Structure formats: structure tokens, C-alpha cells
Amino acid sequence: MFKTNDRVVDICMGISFFIAFMYGAIMMFDSTFLIDRYDNPASNPDTQTISIFMFWLGAANIGAAFGITYMGYKGLDRAYFAYAVPLLFFFIIWNIAPAQASGNYTGIVLLSISLVALIIARSRSGFPSNPFDIPKADKYFGTDDMITKVLLFLGLIGQGFNVIYYFVRPDAIIEDTPVLSMSVEAQQFATAMMLLSLAWVISLLYQMRAGLSMTMISVGLLISTIYFVGMINYMITSGGTGGNPLIGISFTFFFVGSVIVFFRNQSKA
Amino acid sequence: MIKNNDTATVIILSLVAFVALTYSMMFIYQPNAEAFIERLGPDALTQSEGGYFWMGLIGTIYLALAIGNVFALLATPQECAVYYRVMVTLTFFLFLRALWFTMTQENASANLTPLIVQGLVWLGTLVVYTRSGQRIGTNINWM
Numbered sequence: 044m045f046k047t048n049d050r051v052v053d054i055c056m057g058i059s060f061f062i063a064f065m066y067g068a069i070m071m072f073d074s075t076f077l078i079d080r081y082d083n084p085a086s087n088p089d090t091q092t093i094s095i096f097m098f099w100l101g102a103a104n105i106g107a108a109f110g111i112t113y114m115g116y117k118g119l120d121r122a123y124f125a126y127a128v129p130l131l132f133f134f135i136i137w138n139i140a141p142a143q144a145s146g147n148y149t150g151i152v153l154l155s156i157s158l159v160a161l162i163i164a165r166s167r168s169g170f171p172s173n174p175f176d177i178p179k180a181d182k183y184f185g186t187d188d189m190i191t192k193v194l195l196f197l198g199l200i201g202q203g204f205n206v207i208y209y210f211v212r213p214d215a216i217i218e219d220t221p222v223l224s225m226s227v228e229a230q231q232f233a234t235a236m237m238l239l240s241l242a243w244v245i246s247l248l249y250q251m252r253a254g255l256s257m258t259m260i261s262v263g264l265l266i267s268t269i270y271f272v273g274m275i276n277y278m279i280t281s282g283g284t285g286g287n288p289l290i291g292i293s294f295t296f297f298f299v300g301s302v303i304v305f306f307r308n309q310s311k312a
Numbered sequence: 313m314i315k316n317n318d319t320a321t322v323i324i325l326s327l328v329a330f331v332a333l334t335y336s337m338m339f340i341y342q343p344n345a346e347a348f349i350e351r352l353g354p355d356a357l358t359q360s361e362g363g364y365f366w367m368g369l370i371g372t373i374y375l376a377l378a379i380g381n382v383f384a385l386l387a388t389p390q391e392c393a394v395y396y397r398v399m400v401t402l403t404f405f406l407f408l409r410a411l412w413f414t415m416t417q418e419n420a421s422a423n424l425t426p427l428i429v430q431g432l433v434w435l436g437t438l439v440v441y442t443r444s445g446q447r448i449g450t451n452i453n454w455m
Binding site: 280310 | 334343346348
């Protein structure tokens, strides 16, 4: 697997896959499991708000697990590490506040194990040990296809906008979405959304220099499909009320853009 | 990456995977399942907690079918022969069941969407199977 014939790489990637898939499944299908275990007696957040945020984070975890599965067949990909390693690092830091408030440090331990496993796998993969030693492609995103290039640039701009907008209005995603209620926990999840965008910005910047990665395009397609389908279900359930038009437009563009980029480039993978 | 070179097959399998994923989330999450039942119209049976539990199970099967369709995209048509046959059989039975329930409903204002969607999915899988060139027999070769 992973086109390395290295059992240590297989085990490390397997550990990272298991942790990502486990958290993805729990967050998407039984968020109350985590809500109960991270209960903060000093706070009483709206569980529906936390469940919606957990669905988003769960989809990101499923995407990370899928990326490992993809690499199992196609071989290790530096772009995935450029996405997952910073993301795990961000989430370990992000987890400190809820862990201290609830006394539950399981998340920090498991994410740390996953991060260490990824770093070990990367160190044995034959990639340059310096993460900033990035080979430069002939063209931006290493492709002549203008539509792919424009869509990836738009993705980069969109994710960058998410990050900058968070620092301008940290509570915007909650305040502008009627179905979400403000609480300390909800604001922490709003920060997590920004960190997700930040990881995508890093990965897209890497791809802009080194060439596009089908691993990350496939991961993006899976995550955007889950978001889009979740949005459709929410619209049917709520009768079209309580949503945030900006998030709706973002998810739609994310999905449509991912589909176009995937099908225009899949034959090269 | 996609091993199937037939564009129509790729489009149909992708659409069916998308619809299956949508239905899976519709059935797995209880608020969505309640909205689904509500929109089926006045003839729809009232669901208990047990009913939503079983809807969740069906949603899980839909999720597996969505993933199965993606797997089918990533394999050659010859490798997918049995999967295509299973899908044709399954969607045919589901279409017949939807047809039977629609025909036997007393209220003429019944929601026809499940019947139409089920029929389209059956036709789609028939087209996929036929275009894969593996149909045995000629009884419905006109598809």
C-alpha cells in the first residue's frame, strides 16, 4: 500500500485513518456522544448549534480519512501532508480550551497520536525533509487548463476570505445564521471553521507552486458533496428558513467547482 | 482515475450516487426523516420512534449504495457486471413496490415523487447495464 512497501508507513497511515474516520463518524452520526463527554458545567450551549458545527467538522474528518484511502492506492502525496499536518496541529491547539473546561483530554491525545503518525509516515516517504523545499511547477497549479486554474484560484480566494473575515467579525458565521445560537462553545467551533479554511489555504498555496494534487481535489469533492447534500437536506427540513445565504452560496460554489475540477483532471490521476 | 470510458454511464452513476447520498442523509437524521414523511402527503403512515430507527437503517443502506456507485466508477465495466445486475434487480423491485403503493392509495392527491424518482433510477441502471455490453439475453434489449 501507499506504493512504499514500508510497513511502518502502512501502520502510521492506518492509525491516522482510524482516528479521522472514528471522529468523522461520531461527529456526523452521533454528535451527542461528544457533547456529553465535553460537557462544561459552567455553560449550557444550544446542542443543535453544536451538532451542526460537528457535522461540518465530521465531514472534514471523513475527507481526511478518504484522502488516506486514496493515497493507499495511488501513493503518498505531499499536498495531503501540507493540508493534514497543519490542520492537526491547529486542532490540537484548538482542543486545549474545551479539554480544560471539561477535563476530557482524549481529543488532544488522539489528535497528537495522529499528527505524530503522519509525521513519521512523511519522514519515511522519501519527500524532502524540509517542508518548505517545494519544487516549482512550470505554471501555476502545474496545468494548462485555464478553467481548472481559475476555479482553484477562486477556491484560494474564497478560503482566504473566510480566514480574513473571521478576524474582522469572529461571530459572523453564528450571528448571520438564524439557526445557530451564540455561546462560548459555538464561538470555539466558529474558530474551528476558520482553521479548516486556513489548512485549505496552505494546501492550495502548496498546489499553486508545486502543481495540483488529485488527492486534495478528491478530498475536496467528497467534503463539498457532503456539505451540499447536507444543505439540501436542511433546506427541505426547515422549509428554506433559518439558513445563511452566504454559506449556501459558498457550499454550492465549492461543490460545483470541485465537480468541474475533478472531472476535468481525473483522467491524469 | 475513472476506469469507465462511457460518458453516459459516468453521468448516470454519479447522479445516482448523489441521489443516494441525499436520501441517506434524509433517512439517517430524524428531523430530516420527519420532514420527508410530512411531505409524502396525508396518506403517509405516522412514524413512531421505531419507524425512524428503521428509516435510519435504510439510510445506511443508501449510503453504502452511494459509495458502491463511486466504486463502480473506479472499476472497469467487466469488473462491475455483478454489481450492475444487483442494482438493476434492486431498483426494479423498488420501482414495482413504489408503483404498487401509489396505485393502491385511496387519496388521489398522493405524492408521485417517490414513484417517478424510483422509475428514473431503474431506467438509469438499465441504461448503465446495457451500455456496459454485458446483457445476457435479448428480452429487453431495446433499452
